[in-house]
Amino acid sequence: MSIYSTKSNRLTGLLYLAPALAFVAAFTAWPLGQMLWVSLNSWSLITPPKFIGLNNFTKAFNDKQFWVSLGFTLKYTLLITPILMIGGYAIALLTVKNTPLRRFTRAVVFVPVVIGLGASSLLWYWLFSTDYGFVNRLLLDLGLIDKAVIWLGVDADRSNWAIIVSVVWKVLGFGMILFVAAIQAIPPEVSEAAMVDGASPWQRLRQVTLPLTLRTVLLVTLISVIGSLLAFDQFYIMTAGQPQNLTATSVFYVYLNSFPYLKLGYGAALSLILAVIILVFTIIQMLLTRRSHA
Amino acid sequence: MSADLAQTMDHSVSGHGVLARFWRGRTKYLVGAACLFICVVMLAPLVASVLASVKSTAEAAAVPPTYVPQTWSLDSYLKLWAYQAGLPVYLANSFGTAFMAIAFSLLLTVPAGYALARFPIPGKELLFVFLLLALIIPYQALLTPIFLMFAQLKLTNSLIGLAIIHTAIQLPFSLYIMRNAFEAVPMELEEAAVIDGCNSFQVLVRICLPSVVPAMITVALFAFITSWNEFLGALVMMNRQDTFTLPLILAAARTETSLGGTDWGMLQAGVTISIIPCVGIYLLLQKYYVSGLLAGAVK
Numbered sequence: 054m055s056i057y058s059t060k061s062n063r064l065t066g067l068l069y070l071a072p073a074l075a076f077v078a079a080f081t082a083w084p085l086g087q088m089l090w091v092s093l094n095s096w097s098l099i100t101p102p103k104f105i106g107l108n109n110f111t112k113a114f115n116d117k118q119f120w121v122s123l124g125f126t127l128k129y130t131l132l133i134t135p136i137l138m139i140g141g142y143a144i145a146l147l148t149v150k151n152t153p154l155r156r157f158t159r160a161v162v163f164v165p166v167v168i169g170l171g172a173s174s175l176l177w178y179w180l181f182s183t184d185y186g187f188v189n190r191l192l193l194d195l196g197l198i199d200k201a202v203i204w205l206g207v208d209a210d211r212s213n214w215a216i217i218v219s220v221v222w223k224v225l226g227f228g229m230i231l232f233v234a235a236i237q238a239i240p241p242e243v244s245e246a247a248m249v250d251g252a253s254p255w256q257r258l259r260q261v262t263l264p265l266t267l268r269t270v271l272l273v274t275l276i277s278v279i280g281s282l283l284a285f286d287q288f289y290i291m292t293a294g295q296p297q298n299l300t301a302t303s304v305f306y307v308y309l310n311s312f313p314y315l316k317l318g319y320g321a322a323l324s325l326i327l328a329v330i331i332l333v334f335t336i337i338q339m340l341l342t343r344r345s346h347a
Numbered sequence: 348m349s350a351d352l353a354q355t356m357d358h359s360v361s362g363h364g365v366l367a368r369f370w371r372g373r374t375k376y377l378v379g380a381a382c383l384f385i386c387v388v389m390l391a392p393l394v395a396s397v398l399a400s401v402k403s404t405a406e407a408a409a410v411p412p413t414y415v416p417q418t419w420s421l422d423s424y425l426k427l428w429a430y431q432a433g434l435p436v437y438l439a440n441s442f443g444t445a446f447m448a449i450a451f452s453l454l455l456t457v458p459a460g461y462a463l464a465r466f467p468i469p470g471k472e473l474l475f476v477f478l479l480l481a482l483i484i485p486y487q488a489l490l491t492p493i494f495l496m497f498a499q500l501k502l503t504n505s506l507i508g509l510a511i512i513h514t515a516i517q518l519p520f521s522l523y524i525m526r527n528a529f530e531a532v533p534m535e536l537e538e539a540a541v542i543d544g545c546n547s548f549q550v551l552v553r554i555c556l557p558s559v560v561p562a563m564i565t566v567a568l569f570a571f572i573t574s575w576n577e578f579l580g581a582l583v584m585m586n587r588q589d590t591f592t593l594p595l596i597l598a599a600a601r602t603e604t605s606l607g608g609t610d611w612g613m614l615q616a617g618v619t620i621s622i623i624p625c626v627g628i629y630l631l632l633q634k635y636y637v638s639g640l641l642a643g644a645v646k
Contacts, residue, residue, distance in 0.1 A: 083492075
């Protein structure tokens with residue numbers, strides 16, 4: 054019997070837990086309840102809330118910009134996720150052995166992961182700027198383009214690709230480091246057995262390495278999808294939603310409604326819709342991680 | 348990947364003497380070249396930013412831009428130093444918020460981790476799931492109601508308010524790390540301490556804390572990085588310029604259009620300064636960073 058298993062310790066334990074419980078109740082659970090309530094109201098900060106039932110949700114359904122933002126966010130997610138997964142896995146395969154050069158490469162690829170998305174977006178905002186940026190200078194010098202390209206804020210697709218380049222640079226190392234850990238965790242006997250059986254490198258990748266790291270690949274994919282669906286900083290900084298809010302992501306549109314426009318009820322309803330979409334992916338992620346101790 | 352394939356191919360032809368040696372040599376160079384290429388591509392933007400920040404104002408505004416500075420100058424840093432409320436104010440705001448987020452995270456999750464790991468609390472697993480609530484609801488979605496609440500509590504435009512949001516974002520991760528750390532502490536020492544007459548608080552402080560220091564470093568490290576880099580929460584909560592954190596004031600400087608457009612040199616000086624603490628801490632605490640990432644993401 055443990056020293057902690059006395060009756061009085063039940064209360065002591067609760068006391069140690071109380072600050073965290075109070076914090077989560079106040080700053081996560083309460084706002085969550087508030088969001089549900091506010092979403093049923095028409096509410097700007099200046100006028101008092103007015104209960105309007107599900108009107109905010111039907112309004113969202115008929116709001117063209119809501120669908121444009123959701124569609125753009127999905128497009129961004131669908132384009133960037135395969136690049137991050139395949140690119141991260143390829144670099145992981147290349148650098149998985151612990152030689153000095155490979156370790157150094159891993160450390161370098163990981164550096165942008167620790168810097169802020171705001172800072173990296175400001176950096177790439179400059180690199181992609183039409184007249185002052187290195188991207189155009191380099192492409193012109195290499196003869197790949199004949200005149201400076203306007204990357205950001207004029208054409209939605211071109212802006213999207215420029216931002217995808219910047220975000221791939223920023224987060225590629227995240228998947229890579231998790232993939233390296235997963236590949237290194239494969240028991241050496243398994244790889245050796247495949248080698249002795251004469252499997253080609255491609256067969257070994259497909260039949261040994263990938264299946265044995267599948268759980269990590271799925272998890273990183275989910276983390277990446279959730280992150281991309283919640284994208285904001287890079288679009289706010291690099292395009293400010295331009296042209297015509299075509300590059301305003303879902304979170305961006307929630308932000309626009311809640312804050313500059315102060316349509317708090319509508320903003321809360323949009324937040325809720327977004328939260329439900331994200332929840333689907335989060336539940337799959339939790340089933341995969343089995344993080345709970347239960 | 349092609350280099351990896353080439354490398355493994357070298358095993359399949361290893362019986363063929365000269366050819367094998369040729370492949371092996373070539374593979375080594377291919378892998379080396381691929382690694383160097385990747386390093387150059389990844390480092391180039393950072394180097395470009397630092398170099399742009401030490402160009403003279405005129406050169407930083409040159410069209411087309413120069414790759415390597417022709418002139419060297421700290422003008423961009425001096426201008427940033429005096430920009431709006433002044434760099435010291437923004438650095439103090441960013442560091443202040445980050446240190447409060449670290450303090451709040453540790454004050455909440457060290458006792459909570461101890462309680463979850465050791466005490467027979469009724470409904471413990473249910474409470475744990477409640478504490479992880481932030482995992483299922485992205486904080487981006489909660490900012491509207493949090494803003495309403497903070498407006499009433501006078502916590503908008505307050506570094507404490509912002510630190511609370513940053514703590515809430517990190518809480519599930521921090522708690523998970525601390526609970527696991529306490530569970531890994533061997534119970535024998537605590538038993539001996541109790542027999543010697545220590546109460547649970549003394550056991551926590553004298554016996555357990557020294558063993559969970561690495562976990563506390565991990566929690567502090569991630570709280571710092573999250574807080575230092577967080578953008579949207581700060582954008583929503585802070586609307587007085589003297590309360591801005593570093594990312595906010597730099598984003599504001601980006602759209603500064605008076606006096607002939609963006610000051611690119613100053614902007615890159617700001618980017619350089621905001622990157623330095625993150626990269627510095629990462630290089631110092633790489634081990635904690637990677638282990639925290641693995642624990643948080645895949646376990």
